[in-house]
Amino acid sequence: MAATGIVRVLVTRQIQEEALEYVRKQVPNVELQVHPDEHQSPARSELEAWLERGVDGLVCVIGDVIDEALLTHDTQGRLRVVSTMSVGYNHIDVESCRQRGIAVGHTPDVLTETTADLAVGLAIATARRFREALQAVEQPGGWKSSWSPTWMCGTDVHGATVGIIGLGRIGVAVARRLHHGFGCRILYHGTREKPVVAAEIGQARFCADLGELLAESDFVIPLCPLTQKTRNLINASSLRLMKKSAFLINVSRGEIVDQDAVCDALEAEALAGYGTDVTVPEPIPTDHRLLKTRGVTVLPHIGSATLQTRLAMARLCVENLVAGVKGDPLPHPVPLHAE
Ligand SMILES: O=CC(=O)O
DSSP, rough: OOTOOOOEEEESSSSOHHHHHHHHHOOEEEEEEEOOOOOOOOOOHHHHHHHHHSSSSSEEEETTTTTHHHHHTTTOOOOOEEESSSSOOTTTTHHHHHHHTTTEEEEESTTHHHHHHHHHHHHHHHHTTTTHHHHHEEEEEEEEEEOOOOTTTOOOOTTTTTEEEOOSHHHHHHHHIIIHHHHOEEEEEEESOOOOHHHHHHHHEEEEEEEHHHHSSSSEEEEEEOTTTTTOOOOOOHHHOOOOOOOEEESSOOOGBBBBHHHHHTTTTSSSEESSSOOSSSSOOOOOOOHHHHTEEOOOOTHHHHHHHHHHHHHHHHHHHHHHHHHHSSSSSSOOOOO
């Protein structure tokens, strides 16, 4: 806080008014600068200038890269908190923030069920060929007769073997849905076995060896955070281990999957389909190879996008912000070590 007692907060996107109101109430001396755009954050140079002028709190979203180079522009050492309206925080250099005494908060839990709904929906959409089916309906002559015995046949989700990589909050929520709702057999891989969580799901078998999970699964769903270890986790060699009839479903981060390797595998009919809510880059150019490849269903990063969940995320985000600018412990800090 500056000597004037004014608390300066920069919000990089237009967020829910209710959340902004909370900030104004909790921090009466706040000078709140909200970037007036739902789709674009301030340019990097503007962010740098903001930090140089001095801000106490920063609310950001996943497109904003908060790295050491940016933080060096906080020449007054005034920034106390970075609060991201997302559960993922791979866009923030958490270690640099820590070294500078800047608290980092995120919005876990409130988006778990909504994102799990989307993951299951995307698995169904991909395996049941929604994209092609919708195109056929909309193209003149695309839907040729009321019902055709062999036309537009996809693959069943019910009863399938599903391999979840990373049985965290969202992994568990997806596994629960697919096991109880769809009778799927659940396999999971991660840094350690989680017998209690697996028992809560009802049934889930740990595969210490990722290769075993890849080889047995009809659907592979990575639900791990993006870290140096998980970048390109699904690459040409992991894809070679998967069944030709398998589907890959991604609602975590585009960087976990080598998109070119996925396109190669789909073109070679070594993979049945790729359903993804996340791409590299985002937004993906409309002429990108991924969008031209058979069996691909792409959504525009809408995993948590429901009115209820986005409001809940905005609330958590400003709770973190307010605690941070007041110098209190954050209610939802990012974990000390990547999960
Ligand atoms: O991708 C979205 C999030 O991390 O909340």
